[in-house]
Amino acid sequence: MLIMEREMHNLFDRFQYNSRILKGERKALDPGFVPDRLPHRESEAEKIAEILVPSLSGQRPSNIIIFGKPGVGKTSVMQFVEREANRVIDTRFSLKLKIININCGVIDNPYGILLNIGNHLLGDWEDKLPFTGWPIDKLFNVVQEKIDNFGGIVIVVMDEIDRLVKKSGDGVLYQLLRINETSSAGKLSIIGISNDLRFTDYLDPRVKSRLIEETLVFPPYNATQIYDILRDRSLFSGILDSTDDSALQLCAAIAAQDQGDARRAIDLLRISVELAEMKQLEKINDDLIYEAKKKLERDIVTETISTLPLHSKIALLSIVLLDEIKRGTKTSMGEVYDLYCKATQRIGVSSLTPRRIADIVGELTNLGLVDSVVQSFGRYGRTTMISMNYDGDKIKELLMEDDSIGMLQDVKPSQKSLTES
Ligand SMILES: Nc1ncnc2c1ncn2[C@@H]1O[C@H](COP(=O)(O)OP(=O)(O)OP(=O)(O)O)[C@@H](O)[C@H]1O
Numbered sequence: 001m002l003i004m005e006r007e008m009h010n011l012f013d014r015f016q017y018n019s020r021i022l023k024g025e026r027k028a029l030d031p032g033f034v035p036d037r038l039p040h041r042e043s044e045a046e047k048i049a050e051i052l053v054p055s056l057s058g059q060r061p062s063n064i065i066i067f068g069k070p071g072v073g074k075t076s077v078m079q080f081v082e083r084e085a086n087r088v089i090d091t092r093f094s095l096k097l098k099i100i101n102i103n104c105g106v107i108d109n110p111y112g113i114l115l116n117i118g119n120h121l122l123g124d125w126e127d128k129l130p131f132t133g134w135p136i137d138k139l140f141n142v143v144q145e146k147i148d149n150f151g152g153i154v155i156v157v158m159d160e161i162d163r164l165v166k167k168s169g170d171g172v173l174y175q176l177l178r179i180n181e182t183s184s185a186g187k188l189s190i191i192g193i194s195n196d197l198r199f200t201d202y203l204d205p206r207v208k209s210r211l212i213e214e215t216l217v218f219p220p221y222n223a224t225q226i227y228d229i230l231r232d233r234s235l236f237s238g239i240l241d242s243t244d245d246s247a248l249q250l251c252a253a254i255a256a257q258d259q260g261d262a263r264r265a266i267d268l269l270r271i272s273v274e275l276a277e278m279k280q281l282e283k284i285n286d287d288l289i290y291e292a293k294k295k296l297e298r299d300i301v302t303e304t305i306s307t308l309p310l311h312s313k314i315a316l317l318s319i320v321l322l323d324e325i326k327r328g329t330k331t332s333m334g335e336v337y338d339l340y341c342k343a344t345q346r347i348g349v350s351s352l353t354p355r356r357i358a359d360i361v362g363e364l365t366n367l368g369l370v371d372s373v374v375q376s377f378g379r380y381g382r383t384t385m386i387s388m389n390y391d392g393d394k395i396k397e398l399l400m401e402d403d404s405i406g407m408l409q410d411v412k413p414s415q416k417s418l419t420e421s
C-alpha cells in the first residue's frame with residue numbers, strides 16, 4: 001500500500017509539465033531559440049543579404065553596422081542570414097567565403113578576437129592556436145597569413161561590438177580593417193551589431209570611416225508586430241489553443257510599451273506557461289500574464305542588484321535606509337553622500353567623490369531602481385532629490401546577500417546631516 005502511494009505521489013508531480021498547456025516544442029519559448037521565420041524582419045534580412053551578395057562572386061562586401069534597441073531581432077536576423085549564406089556556401093565548393101561569428105559580450109579582448117578568427121581558418125590537420133601567451137603582433141601576423149592562405153573573403157560578425165570597444169578600445173578593429181589595404185589574396189569584412197547607438201563616439205576617426213560603410217537601424221516593434229511574433233511562437237510551442245487571444249494581446253502591449261522588445265514578450269509568455277503548469281491550470285489568461293510580469297520584474301531587479309559594483313550597492317543602501325527614516329519624503333544628494341561615507345568607513349573602504357556618487361545615483365535612476373529629480377532652491381542653488389522607485393524592503397533584502405553590505409544593516413545617518421539638508 002505504502003509503495004503504491006509512493007508511486008502515485010511524487011515530490012516532483014507539482015512541477016511536471018502540464019501537457020494540457022504545451023503541446024508542441026518547448027524550445028520555441030527559449031531565450032536563445034532562432035525560428036525559421038522572423039515576421040516583420042524580412043526587409044532587414046533582405047537588406048543584409050543584398051549587401052553581402054558581392055561576396056558570392058569573390059568581391060569584398062561593405063562593412064556594416066547594425067543598430068537597434070535590445071530585443072528588436074538584431075542577433076536573430078543575423079543568425080538567420082548566416083544560416084542562409086552557409087547553405088549557399090555548402091553547395092558551392094569553389095566559393096571561398098567564410099562567415100565567423102563572435103559574441104563580443106563574451107570575447108571582449110583583442111587576443112580572444114584574433115584567436116577566434118585564426119582558429120576558424122585552420123586546416124583540419126593544423127593544431128589550434130595557443131589560447132594565451134603569444135605577443136599580440138605575432139598572433140595578428142598569423143591571422144593575416146591564414147586569411148591570405150585562404151585567399152577568399154572572410155566576414156567577421158561581431159555581435160555586441162560596443163562591449164569590445166568599451167572594454168578594450170578599437171585597436172584590434174583598426175588592425176583587422178587594415179588587412180584589406182595590406183593583403184592581396186584574402187579580404188575581410190566586418191558586420192558589427194550594437195544596441196548602444198552612441199558607441200561609434202568611442203571610435204577613432206580612422207576606424208569609424210572604414211567600419212561604417214553601411215548602416216542599418218532596426219526599429220522597435222509595435223504591439224501588432226509583437227502579437228504576430230507571439231502567435232508564431234505559440235503555434236510552434238503548441239500553446240495557442242490554451243491561450244486566450246486577449247492574453248497574447250496583453251503580452252504584446254506590455255512589451256511594446258517597454259521599448260518594443262520581443263525578448264521581453266517571449267519571456268512573459270514562457271513564464272506564464274510555467275506558472276500555468278505549476279498551478280495545473282488549463283488556460284493562459286490575462287491574470288496569468290500580469291502575474292508573469294510581476295515575476296519577471298522581480299527577476300530583473302534581483303539580477304540587476306546582484307551585479308552592481310560595491311560602491312553602487314552602498315549608495316543604493318544609503319538611499320533605502322534614508323527612505324525608511326524619512327518615510328516617503330525625498331532624500332537630498334547631500335544626505336545620501338553623508339550616509340554613504342559613514343557606510344564606507346564602517347567597512348573600511350575609501351569613499352568615492354561626491355561627483356562619482358552623483359554619477360552612480362544617475363546610473364541607479366537609469367536602471368529604474370530609484371527616481372531622481374533636480375530641484376531648485378532659488379538663490380540657495382539646486383540639488384538632486386531622490387526617492388525609491390521600487391520596494392525598499394525587497395531591495396534591502398537583496399543587497400544584504402552581499403557579505404560586505406550585510407555589515408551595514410544598522411548604519412544610521414547623523415541627526416545633524418538630516419536636519420541640515
Ligand atoms: N521578428 C522576430 N520573429 C520572431 N522572433 C523574434 C523576432 N525578433 C526577435 N525575436 C525573438 O526575440 C528575442 C530577442 O531577439 P534578439 O536576440 O535577436 O534581439 P537583439 O536585437 O539581438 O537584442 P540585444 O540588443 O539585447 O542583443 C529572441 O528570442 C528572438 O528569437
Ligand SMILES: [Mg+2]
Nearest residue numbers: 074075076159
Ligand atoms: Mg543581440
